[in-house]
Amino acid sequence: MNFSLLHLLLLLFLSSSYHSVIGRKDGRILYGEDYIRPKARKSSSFSWPWDSKKTISGPQQVHISLAGENHMRITWITDSSSSPSSVQYGTSSGTYTSTSQGETTSYSYLLYSSKTIHHTVIGPLSPNTTYFYRLSDQDPEFQLKTPPNQYPISLAIVGDLGQTDWTVSTLDHIKQCDYDLLILPGDLSYADYQQKLWDSFGDLVQPLASERPWMVTEGNHEKEKIIFLEEGFQAYNNRWKMPFEESGSDSNLYYSFEAHGVHVVMLGSYTDFDEKSGQYAWLKSDLAKVNREKTPWLFAVLHAPWYNSNWAHKGDGDNMMTCMEKLLYAYRVDLVVAGHVHAYERSKRVYNKKVDPCGTMHITIGDGGNREGLARKFSNPKPSWSVFREASFGHGELKIVNESHAWWSWHRNDDDQTVVSDDFWITSLVSNGCVKETSHELRKILMSP
Numbered sequence: 001m002n003f004s005l006l007h008l009l010l011l012l013f014l015s016s017s018y019h020s021v022i023g024r025k026d027g028r029i030l031y032g033e034d035y036i037r038p039k040a041r042k043s044s045s046f047s048w049p050w051d052s053k054k055t056i057s058g059p060q061q062v063h064i065s066l067a068g069e070n071h072m073r074i075t076w077i078t079d080s081s082s083s084p085s086s087v088q089y090g091t092s093s094g095t096y097t098s099t100s101q102g103e104t105t106s107y108s109y110l111l112y113s114s115k116t117i118h119h120t121v122i123g124p125l126s127p128n129t130t131y132f133y134r135l136s137d138q139d140p141e142f143q144l145k146t147p148p149n150q151y152p153i154s155l156a157i158v159g160d161l162g163q164t165d166w167t168v169s170t171l172d173h174i175k176q177c178d179y180d181l182l183i184l185p186g187d188l189s190y191a192d193y194q195q196k197l198w199d200s201f202g203d204l205v206q207p208l209a210s211e212r213p214w215m216v217t218e219g220n221h222e223k224e225k226i227i228f229l230e231e232g233f234q235a236y237n238n239r240w241k242m243p244f245e246e247s248g249s250d251s252n253l254y255y256s257f258e259a260h261g262v263h264v265v266m267l268g269s270y271t272d273f274d275e276k277s278g279q280y281a282w283l284k285s286d287l288a289k290v291n292r293e294k295t296p297w298l299f300a301v302l303h304a305p306w307y308n309s310n311w312a313h314k315g316d317g318d319n320m321m322t323c324m325e326k327l328l329y330a331y332r333v334d335l336v337v338a339g340h341v342h343a344y345e346r347s348k349r350v351y352n353k354k355v356d357p358c359g360t361m362h363i364t365i366g367d368g369g370n371r372e373g374l375a376r377k378f379s380n381p382k383p384s385w386s387v388f389r390e391a392s393f394g395h396g397e398l399k400i401v402n403e404s405h406a407w408w409s410w411h412r413n414d415d416d417q418t419v420v421s422d423d424f425w426i427t428s429l430v431s432n433g434c435v436k437e438t439s440h441e442l443r444k445i446l447m448s449p
Helices: 005-012 167-175 194-210 235-239 278-288 316-331 440-445
Strands: 062-066 072-078 086-090 098-101 102-105 116-120 130-135 139-145 151-155 181-184 214-216 257-259 262-268 295-303 335-338 344-351 360-365 384-391 392-402 405-414 415-425
Touching: 062 167, 062 194, 062 214, 072 130, 086 116, 098 116, 116 130, 167 194, 167 392, 167 405, 181 360, 194 214, 194 235, 214 262, 262 278, 278 316, 344 405, 360 392, 392 415
Parallel strands: 151 181, 181 214, 262 295, 295 335, 335 360
Antiparallel strands: 062 072, 072 116, 086 098, 086 130, 102 116, 130 139, 151 392, 257 262, 344 360, 344 384, 392 405, 405 415
């Protein structure tokens, strides 16, 4: 068997997937565990490694991300390696008062070679301002809006996105909401070794990702490691560069960023996380720098959930929780957002598997529209810490109103319409006094090497 044929068979094996077959009951509008889920949808795009390459004039797969205080990173792809990594930008359409230069990269994976990937940081930028920009001295003109420097601030949250018809529906619903930045807790493209699906994913999300910052972390579908052949996370690290250097991390797999009033740590479920790991040391140092008077809200984002009453992926996050939960509890993290499980679930404030008023609220939202279908089976009886759970595609919106209150809503995709199926007021741990009540035992955790 020749090497190319071996690659083909490997791709065929790795691209196989499971599809759900359950539909809705006619005319019934149900919520939570009683809801009758629709069937999964096939991937919206597919291509073989040897497919003829289309030559596209101009920048492609444009997305933006926060890159430190008052700065933004713009990432795009060009067919030509000679295209400059330049960004021209200004606050009026067609008038560009500033120019920034960046860097390029590329990678090869099995039979695939990427086009030229550009990363350029622009700024300093004014808050809550629309900027118009051109890339590589070429049309078209794009525009972005920077997050505000005052309350309220709105976050769109979606996990396990993929690129199916359900994905398109989810993105359409997100486009309709008024949000300042998007958080994605892993499993972006579902390329699963088929690198051209990273390209089609970049094209799919560009209309939204080129206008608002997308802050992502890795999931299991980003690993793409093949023993003896390919290292893991090549596509993810090259295409979706996050502000890890700006936040003192040595890895693109974990980092942090801030928006007004909120500090967010983006953690890596698929890199070392034990107490001797670089990620743990970085997390401890990063959390210690947060001034809760200036930044009252503290969130964590990861892929494999720590609190999960679904049968799917049960226990996948347990080892990470054992290592890190006490640290997040010590620093009074308000909210942990996870993906991985293809369903939605919201918990009470919880620590060490027990309801705790100073604990963390956990939200699992791995239901963006992936091709694998929904995780329909929950454990019964429902754990005491679990408040709401439903296996449906959708997205979440978190509006931070002030230093003490935020409004959470989860929007189900129902017959391609968005339906608010769960909503809840969240009170910050700063406002209820928990941040001031760090015990002697927790101080020992903070002081340990």
